[in-house]
Every structure is written in C-alpha cells, then in structure tokens.
Amino acid sequence: MVERLTTGRRVFVAVNYALLLFMSLLCLLPLIHVLSVSFSSSEAATAGLVKLWPVEFTASSYQFVLAKPAFLTSVGVTLQRVAIGVTVNMLLTILVAYPLSKEVTKFPYRTVYVWVFVITILFHGGLIPQYMIVKYTGIMDTIWALVLPSVVPVFNVVLLLNFFRGLPKELEEAAFIDGAGHWTTLWRVIVPLSAPALATITLFATVGHWNSWFDGLIFMNSPEHYPLQSYLQTVVINRDLSLVSSSDMKSLMEVSDRTAKAAQIFLGALPILLVYPFLQRFFMKGIVLGSVKE
Amino acid sequence: MKTASRRAWLTALLIMAIVFVSACSGGAGNGGEGATDPEPAAETNENAEETASTDSGTGEEPxxxxxxxxxxxxxxxxxxxxxxxxxxxxxxxxxxxxxxxxxxxxxxxxxxxxxxxxxxxxxxxxxxxxxxxxxxxxxxxxxxxxxxxxxxxxxxxxxxxxxxxxxxxxxxxxxxxxxxxxxxxxxxxxxxxxxxxxxxxxxxxMDGAFMVWVRTDWLKKLNLPEPQTMDDVLKISEAFTTQDPDGNGKADTIGLSLNKDLYGGYAGIDGFLNGFHAYPRQWVKDSSGKLVFGSIQPEMKVALAKLQELNKKGQIDREFGVKDQGKAAESAAAGKAGLHFGQMWNPLWPLVDNKRNDPNAEWQAYPLVSVDDKPAQSRVNLxxxxxxxxxxxxxxxxxxxxxxxxxxxxxxxxxxxxxxxxxxxxxxxxxxxxxTPFQTWPARKNLDIHLHISEAMDSGDESKLNPEEQNNYAQIKDFLEGKAGSEIGWAYNRVFGKEGSFKTIDKYVDEGLILQNEFFGAPTDTMVEKDATLLKMELEVFSKIILGDPIDHFDKFVEDWKKLGGDDITEEVNEWYASK
Known part of the structure; x- marks a missing residue:
C-alpha cells in the first residue's frame, strides 16, 4: 500500500521520531554510563572521567562482585522470591478475576465483591499493622514474609477481569454447550485466549517482586536473608560523610568503590531487562479476531 | 467489529499501563519509608512482663x-x-x-x-x-x-x-x-x-573540627603564600581559578570546592563561615548569655555575600548545586580543584584518588583562617x-x-x-x-596516634607505639620509602604524620579554638516537629544566595525562620540551658 505523504504529515513524522529518539536516549544513556563505569578502572571512575565508554577497560569489578558471597546469596533470595511469588500471584489473580468478570445476572453480588477488593487499593493499613501481622503470623524472617503480604495484587486483578469481560461471550457459551464447567472453561478457553493480558501481568508481578526492597528491610532479620534490591540499597546508598567516627576511618576508603557499585547495579538490572523482549511477543499475539461471526 | 475495536483499545491500554507501571515501580517501594515515624506502643510492657515473670521462677540470679x-x-x-x-x-x-x-x-x-x-x-x-x-x-x-x-x-x-x-x-x-x-x-x-x-x-x-585543605604543589607553582588569613584564602581561590594551576592551557579549574548540601566533612562551607565567626546550625552564646541559633546571626550574611562574590567571579563550580560530596570530590580527584574546607580524614577519601591519578599532587591541611584579628574557631558537634x-x-x-x-x-x-x-x-x-555490640571510644585516640607517630618519626623508636599506631606508621613508612602503590601511606601521612591534619587539631586543642555546640540535649518538641522544614529552608535560601539571589533575602529568611518555629525552639533551648 503506497501512501502519499503530505508535507504536514512528513513534518509530524520527523518531529515524532526525533522526540521518541530523544526520550529513548534519556532512558538509555544512564544505563550505558553505569555499564561503562563498571568496566572502567577505579581511578578513572572516581575522577569522573568515564562518560559513555569505559576508560582503562577492566572486568575486575565483575570478578570482585561475582566472588562476593553477600551478592550471590541475595540473588538467590530474589530468584526464590520471584519464582514463588509470581507463580502464586498469577494463580490467585486468575482465580479472583474469573468470577468477578461475570455478569451481575450470573453473580449477583459481583459489584460488592469488586469493591471489597478495590478498597484495599485506596486504603492501606499502614506499615506498623502490617509489621505486626507478619510478626504474629510467624512468617517473619522467612521467604513468605516477602510473598504473602502482597499475594493478591488487586490492580492486576482489575486489569485481568476487564480483559476477561472483553472476550466474546460466545466462546464461553460454546464451551458450556459442549459440557464444560467453569473450571474447564477457565483453564481451556479463557486463559489461553488471554495471553497478552497474562503476559503483561506476569511482567508486573515479576518486576514488582524483583524491585521491591522495603519489605526485605523490614521483614528480614539478618542481612543474609535480604533480597537483591535490599542488599543493593545498603551498598549503593551514599554514606553521610559528616558523621565519620574515629572507629570508621578505614571504611572511608571504600567510598571510592564506584566501579563495584556500578557492576552490582548493572547485574541487578540485567535479568529484568532480558525478560522484556521475551514477553513482548505475547503482546502482539493472542488476538481472538475471526473466532466469532457477528 | 465493535468488539474488535474494543479489544484494540484494551491492548493499547495494557501497553500504556506497562510503561506506566514499570516506570513508577522504582519509586513505589520508597513510599512507605517516610511514614515510619514511630510512637512507642504500650504492648512492650506486657510482653516483657510476661517473659520476666516466666523466667523469674528460676530463682537464683548469677x-x-x-x-x-x-x-x-x-x-x-x-x-x-x-x-x-x-x-x-x-x-x-x-x-x-x-x-x-x-x-x-x-x-x-x-x-x-x-x-x-x-x-x-x-x-x-x-x-x-x-x-x-x-x-x-x-x-x-x-x-x-x-x-x-x-x-x-x-x-x-x-x-x-x-x-x-x-x-x-x-x-x-x-x-x-x-x-x-x-x-x-x-x-x-x-x-x-x-x-x-x-x-x-x-x-x-575534636576529630570533626574543620580546616583548610590546599594543594601545595599548586601553591608553589603559582608562587602563593600559605594561607594565614581569609585574604590569603581568597587570593588562592582566585589564582587557582584564573592562573591555570594544572598547566593544561585551559581555564578548567575551580577555586573553592563546594557540595550541594553546603555543610559536611568534605567541601562544605562550615569552615569558611567559621572564619567569619558565623556558626551555622549550632547554638552559640550571645553577649547577654542567652543561646542563639548560629545560622541566623548577622555574621552569616557577610560570609554568604562573600561566597556569592566568589561564585560571580566563577571561582565556584557552576554545577555545585547538584553535586553531592561524592560528585564534588570528582573535581579534586581529577586534578581540577585544589582548595576546600573539610575535616581531618579528607586525604583518606577523596584526596588519595587525586594522588593516584597524579603522583605530583600534594595536599596540606591548615588551621582555619580568620577575616579579622580574632582567631577563627572551628565549630564541632556532640x-x-x-x-x-x-x-x-x-x-x-x-x-x-x-x-x-x-x-x-x-x-x-x-x-x-x-x-x-x-x-x-x-x-x-x-x-x-x-x-563488639556496645562500644565507646576515647576522644583523644586519633590525636594520640598523631603525637606518638610524630615522636617515632623523630626518634626512629617504634617500640612505644601501640599496635594500631604501628600499623599506621608502617604504611607511612612504605610511602616515604617510595614503594609502589603506597598512596594510602601518603594519605595516612597527611592525617597522622608530622605535618598531618592532626597537627592542626593539636593546635586547636592547645589554643582552645574548638567551639562546642552549646545545646546538646535531646531534640526539643518543636525541633522534632519543625527542624526538618527549617533546615531545608535554610539550605534552599543559602544555596540561592550563593548562586546569585539578592543578599537581602537573608533578612527575610531570618524572619521566616523565627516565625516558622524558630522562636519556639530558641525558647525551648534556653529553657533547657537554664535548667541544666
């Protein structure tokens, strides 16, 4: 299909691309900078000489970081958390979204139930009650303290239930006529058709679990149980140098450890960067066009 | 067709939501932290009593x-x-x-x-x-x-x-x-x-006392005197800016290093202000014997005006307003800055990085300089x-x-x-x-290290040094003997050695040039409530003045400070002082 572009259209396209390119660079450049700092020599990094290309290339900070037990343990905790957390999140999200996506005629108190869930988005018990619940449930300092408190992500439920409602009802009806119950319909018809929504929500859940650090800090009682981001927080955060005590003078020399910090930040972000392209293809597929004649 | 377009909408919405959520998720986790202001709960009593009563059954205490x-x-x-x-x-x-x-x-x-x-x-x-x-x-x-x-x-x-x-x-x-x-x-x-x-x-x-740090190899190169008065410091700042001390033919050096938080152990303004007898964020006694807040005294205004002048002349990094201490330190490490006010540990970080990049770099600490004939006192906190x-x-x-x-x-x-x-x-x-779970440290420990090491350097007798001192002395000797990679020994020499920064602290202690904060109680009620706001306002107003706001904004700041809780705090502090 050949289209004749008007001048206005051309200008728009040019400006549009320039703007998008600019915004992509804004996102990309800091990442490249961190990457090149992590591959530079410590002296060059502390003198601020590293811009977008490594100066005095070396991989020694990666060797240092990968040999660091604390870093590896925290990666282990995070992987465990993502594996358990995302699986349970997804299972519960689907199970909650399905009934709530039904019409009021089939599920009379649907609206009431939806509000029960939505209210938890709007109002929050607060940190201290949450801490006490975790403490008195006895899951403090275990992986479950990171998984259970946010086990039903309501925002995701709302997204999914709206997607379910958008699916053609005819498909579901056909399944019922063929003798399927709710259970079969959900897993054999609805879920396979919802790949784009599920991919999106999986991504949310993964990123959420991967990035959260505050719960690790509050619910874990020893640094060995920290997930990756809580650990990185302790490494990367700037120390207040006005409060250096006489017992602390040696620690000063670690302030310059900028390349190692950069390497850890990059390694921490890498897995999640890799997940995006794999999930992206689902966004294109799974469209149910043509399955129903109207 | 209707459903198809709806689906397209949904997909578009989902994609937008992805961008939105993944962009925001970084900040989302931080939301809770500000809200952790605690109030002691009564439960503790009950819990602890329970344990106490169950355990006390054992009877005999060791x-x-x-x-x-x-x-x-x-x-x-x-x-x-x-x-x-x-x-x-x-x-x-x-x-x-x-x-x-x-x-x-x-x-x-x-x-x-x-x-x-x-x-x-x-x-x-x-x-x-x-x-x-x-x-x-x-x-x-x-x-x-x-x-x-x-x-x-x-x-x-x-x-x-x-x-x-x-x-x-x-x-x-x-x-x-x-x-x-x-x-x-x-x-x-x-x-x-x-x-x-x-x-x-x-x-x-005393370890927190402020001093002037200068690159002495630049001083020699430009034939400048060691800083004795505030005028000398201003001259050095000007020369370091305009006379190309690094000799690369470009005007790329900074006179005076500052960091965006203004105060702090490296590249702060505390030491500079102390030279004007202004004591920011500290309670000092006024002529009538009452405690007053240093940041709102008239001496501050004079000192800030001077900083503003330096900034106008291009002697302060134009980007200092966005550089924390770590970022500000890059200039020194890269050999673009040679003058700042800081604390005794500066050679250990970040100056040692400058030494690593440029073996000819040489730094020296000098006592604070005064703007008049009254000697400058360094402020310190509890x-x-x-x-x-x-x-x-x-x-x-x-x-x-x-x-x-x-x-x-x-x-x-x-x-x-x-x-x-x-x-x-x-x-x-x-x-x-x-x-060790519970510690406490002798205040004179580091000063004693300096005195003992200086003595050992003179006499060559190491036997009197304690193990910590021996360790430091060994590193200093490595450097003096010219061993490769011994820059850290240089840093220790600049701190504990004969001409180290503790020489300055020793002088302060001998001559009584350390000014303690007169208020050292727990934060008062109004402080707990208002201090954060007041300090933030102070930082903002002072930064803007240095960057070129009219100096009269200082008077407005003083008024605002008093109105927004400062007067109450002053009253509480003086009550505390009277009851002490």
Whole structure:
C-alpha cells in the first residue's frame, strides 16, 4: 500500500521520531554510563572521567562482585522470591478475576465483591499493622514474609477481569454447550485466549517482586536473608560523610568503590531487562479476531 | 467489529499501563519509608512482663559483682544490631560468632542474642527505619541502640530503666574517664530530669573540627603564600581559578570546592563561615548569655555575600548545586580543584584518588583562617551517634556496662597486650572491633596516634607505639620509602604524620579554638516537629544566595525562620540551658 505523504504529515513524522529518539536516549544513556563505569578502572571512575565508554577497560569489578558471597546469596533470595511469588500471584489473580468478570445476572453480588477488593487499593493499613501481622503470623524472617503480604495484587486483578469481560461471550457459551464447567472453561478457553493480558501481568508481578526492597528491610532479620534490591540499597546508598567516627576511618576508603557499585547495579538490572523482549511477543499475539461471526 | 475495536483499545491500554507501571515501580517501594515515624506502643510492657515473670521462677540470679565480674552460669541478653557493608568476617565467622562474642562469653559469661541485624547505618537509613518500626510495634530487645531522637521517644514512653546507679556501680574508672574525655556533654545528653537513661557511645568531637585543605604543589607553582588569613584564602581561590594551576592551557579549574548540601566533612562551607565567626546550625552564646541559633546571626550574611562574590567571579563550580560530596570530590580527584574546607580524614577519601591519578599532587591541611584579628574557631558537634538504652524489664542491665568496660580495657587499658589488642581489633586485616555490640571510644585516640607517630618519626623508636599506631606508621613508612602503590601511606601521612591534619587539631586543642555546640540535649518538641522544614529552608535560601539571589533575602529568611518555629525552639533551648 503506497501512501502519499503530505508535507504536514512528513513534518509530524520527523518531529515524532526525533522526540521518541530523544526520550529513548534519556532512558538509555544512564544505563550505558553505569555499564561503562563498571568496566572502567577505579581511578578513572572516581575522577569522573568515564562518560559513555569505559576508560582503562577492566572486568575486575565483575570478578570482585561475582566472588562476593553477600551478592550471590541475595540473588538467590530474589530468584526464590520471584519464582514463588509470581507463580502464586498469577494463580490467585486468575482465580479472583474469573468470577468477578461475570455478569451481575450470573453473580449477583459481583459489584460488592469488586469493591471489597478495590478498597484495599485506596486504603492501606499502614506499615506498623502490617509489621505486626507478619510478626504474629510467624512468617517473619522467612521467604513468605516477602510473598504473602502482597499475594493478591488487586490492580492486576482489575486489569485481568476487564480483559476477561472483553472476550466474546460466545466462546464461553460454546464451551458450556459442549459440557464444560467453569473450571474447564477457565483453564481451556479463557486463559489461553488471554495471553497478552497474562503476559503483561506476569511482567508486573515479576518486576514488582524483583524491585521491591522495603519489605526485605523490614521483614528480614539478618542481612543474609535480604533480597537483591535490599542488599543493593545498603551498598549503593551514599554514606553521610559528616558523621565519620574515629572507629570508621578505614571504611572511608571504600567510598571510592564506584566501579563495584556500578557492576552490582548493572547485574541487578540485567535479568529484568532480558525478560522484556521475551514477553513482548505475547503482546502482539493472542488476538481472538475471526473466532466469532457477528 | 465493535468488539474488535474494543479489544484494540484494551491492548493499547495494557501497553500504556506497562510503561506506566514499570516506570513508577522504582519509586513505589520508597513510599512507605517516610511514614515510619514511630510512637512507642504500650504492648512492650506486657510482653516483657510476661517473659520476666516466666523466667523469674528460676530463682537464683548469677552473682557477678564488679565492673568485669563474670556471670556463672552465663546469662543471655538480647539486643539488635545495625551494621554496614564494611563489616568483614573471617571464614566461618559472622556477627553472632566472632572473636568478641567468644571473649564476651569467656570473660563475662554473657551470651548476646540479636533479635535482628540490619545493614545500613546512615542517619535515616535502613537501621533507623527498622528501629522505628520496632519501637512503634513494641518489639524491643533488652538493650537498645538508639539515636538521640529515638531515645527521647522511649524516655517519654516510660519504657527505659534509670541507669544512674548502675553506671556508678558498674562502670570501670577507665570507662568513666573515657565518657568524660570530650567534656561532660556526652553523659549530659543522655540525662533526663537528672536521671541517666542511656549510655552514650562517645566519639571524638575534636576529630570533626574543620580546616583548610590546599594543594601545595599548586601553591608553589603559582608562587602563593600559605594561607594565614581569609585574604590569603581568597587570593588562592582566585589564582587557582584564573592562573591555570594544572598547566593544561585551559581555564578548567575551580577555586573553592563546594557540595550541594553546603555543610559536611568534605567541601562544605562550615569552615569558611567559621572564619567569619558565623556558626551555622549550632547554638552559640550571645553577649547577654542567652543561646542563639548560629545560622541566623548577622555574621552569616557577610560570609554568604562573600561566597556569592566568589561564585560571580566563577571561582565556584557552576554545577555545585547538584553535586553531592561524592560528585564534588570528582573535581579534586581529577586534578581540577585544589582548595576546600573539610575535616581531618579528607586525604583518606577523596584526596588519595587525586594522588593516584597524579603522583605530583600534594595536599596540606591548615588551621582555619580568620577575616579579622580574632582567631577563627572551628565549630564541632556532640560526637555521640548512638545511645545504648535498657528496657525497664531487663534482668541484667549491668551487662551493658560490663561489655563496654571490657571493650575499652581490651583496646586501651593498662592490662591489655599488643597481641590481645590485635586479636580483638585489627588482626588479619579485619576491623574486628566492629563486632563488639556496645562500644565507646576515647576522644583523644586519633590525636594520640598523631603525637606518638610524630615522636617515632623523630626518634626512629617504634617500640612505644601501640599496635594500631604501628600499623599506621608502617604504611607511612612504605610511602616515604617510595614503594609502589603506597598512596594510602601518603594519605595516612597527611592525617597522622608530622605535618598531618592532626597537627592542626593539636593546635586547636592547645589554643582552645574548638567551639562546642552549646545545646546538646535531646531534640526539643518543636525541633522534632519543625527542624526538618527549617533546615531545608535554610539550605534552599543559602544555596540561592550563593548562586546569585539578592543578599537581602537573608533578612527575610531570618524572619521566616523565627516565625516558622524558630522562636519556639530558641525558647525551648534556653529553657533547657537554664535548667541544666
């Protein structure tokens, strides 16, 4: 299909691309900078000489970081958390979204139930009650303290239930006529058709679990149980140098450890960067066009 | 068709939501932290009473008289720990099992159990947040390391034991001496209504004194005198900006380094202001004997006007407003800056990075310079970061003092040996002293290192040095003998050596040029409420003035400061002062 572009259209396209390119660079450049700092020599990094290309290339900070037990343990905790957390999140999200996506005629108190869930988005018990619940449930300092408190992500439920409602009802009806119950319909018809929504929500859940650090800090009682981001927080955060005590003078020399910090930040972000392209293809597929004649 | 377009909409919405959520998720986790302002909960009492009553059934308490007496059978004491990522352990050891936990068990019969351990000890950092949550939910151990503010909350919540008698009875004479080495302020700051409610972890106020740091190789190159007066410093600043001290033919050097937080141990304005007899963020006595806040005194205005002038002349980094100390330090490390006001440790960081990049670089600390014939005094703060408080229900409050006694005795007492010291402090390159749960530090320790090392450098006799001093001296010698990679020895030489920064501190101490903060109590009620706002306003107004706002904005700031709670704070501080 050949289209004749008007001048206005051309200008728009040019400006549009320039703007998008600019915004992509804004996102990309800091990442490249961190990457090149992590591959530079410590002296060059502390003198601020590293811009977008490594100066005095070396991989020694990666060797240092990968040999660091604390870093590896925290990666282990995070992987465990993502594996358990995302699986349970997804299972519960689907199970909650399905009934709530039904019409009021089939599920009379649907609206009431939806509000029960939505209210938890709007109002929050607060940190201290949450801490006490975790403490008195006895899951403090275990992986479950990171998984259970946010086990039903309501925002995701709302997204999914709206997607379910958008699916053609005819498909579901056909399944019922063929003798399927709710259970079969959900897993054999609805879920396979919802790949784009599920991919999106999986991504949310993964990123959420991967990035959260505050719960690790509050619910874990020893640094060995920290997930990756809580650990990185302790490494990367700037120390207040006005409060250096006489017992602390040696620690000063670690302030310059900028390349190692950069390497850890990059390694921490890498897995999640890799997940995006794999999930992206689902966004294109799974469209149910043509399955129903109207 | 209708449903198809709806589906397209949904997909578009989903994609937008992805972008939105993944962009926001980074910040989402941080939302909760500001809200961790705790209020001591009443539950603690009940919980602790329960445990107390179940345990007291055992009847006989192990007797352990004297400051270093041993419990037999051993007792268990609970606490919590805030560490940071510079804690390093030998193979197989950790915070619960190390040389100190074993020694404390062997010598004192005390088994320390940590309810939790958190990494991150900065102010407002992870440790403080976790402690706030613990306080608010009433989930407290027997001995609690807290900040001044948290201490006040616990005292007001009536959760703490009065330690006055226990301190008198169990603190060893040496511990008592150390507690008072920096003046009586440390203990006074933990005293409420005449009762000692916590034991301060004393540091050293003099170690926090400010001084002028100058690149002396540039001074020589440009034929400039050493800084004796404020005029000299201003001249140096101008010459470093305009006369190309790094000799690369470009005007790319900075006169005076500053950081965006204005204050601090590296590239702050404190030292500069002190030269104008202005004492920011500090309570000073005025002519009528009342305490006044240094940041709002007229001397500040003069000093700020001077900084503004320097900035206009291009002698201050134009981007200083966005550079924290770490970023500001890049200029020095890259050899683009050669003058700043800082503290004694600056050679260890960041100046050593400059030395690594440029072996010819040479730095020297000078005493603060004055703008008139009255000598400049350096302001210092109370050097207590942590207080050790004890819950009312604790069964062995004296264990706290026993451990502190053992710590100071092992470190600097008369009975300790070099081997014993090394075993517990520095052996194998680990900073083992960090493992000790409750510590307190002699204020003069670092100054003594300087004096002893200077003496050893003159006489060549190392035998009198204690193990810590020997370690530093060895590194200095490596550098003086020109060993490769011994820049850190250069840094130690610039700190502890004969011409090191402690020479300046020694002079301050001899001539009484250290000005202590006159207020050292716990934060007053209005401070707790308003201090953050006031300090933020101060930082904003001062930064803008330096960057070119009319200097008269200072007068407006003074008015605002008074109106927005400053007057109340002044009143409270003076009440505290009168009742002292």
């Amino acid at each position: 007797a352990a008289a004297g400051p270093l007496g041993k419990y037999d059978p051993p007792v268990e004491v609970t606490s919590v720990r805030i560490v940071n990522d510079t804690f390093k352990y030998a193979e197989g050891e950790d915070i619960d099992n190390n040389i100190w936990s074993r020694t404390i068990m062997d010598k004192l019969g005390i088994d320390i159990q940590y309810d939790w351990v958190v990494s991150g000890d900065g102010p407002g950092g992870q440790g403080e947040q976790k402690m706030n949550v613990s306080i608010a939910s009433g989930d407290l151990p027997e001995i609690i390391p807290v900040s001044a503010r948290q201490l006040k909350q616990l005292v007001e919540g009536d959760l703490l034991m009065d330690l006055t008698d226990i301190y008198e009875q169990y603190a060893s004479p040496f511990t008592k001496e150390i507690m008072n080495q920096d003046g009586p302020n440390a203990l006074a700051s933990a005293t409420f209504d005449g009762k000692l409610m916590a034991i301060p972890n004393t540091g050293s106020a 050097a207590v970061g942590t207080y050790y408080a004890v819950l009312k229900e604790a069964k062995h409050p004296e264990a706290l003092l026993k451990i502190i006694n053992l710590f100071v005795e092992t470190g600097w007492g008369e009975s300790t040996t070099p081997e014993n010291y090394a075993e517990h402090f520095t052996k194998d390159g680990f900073e083992k002293h960090k493992y």
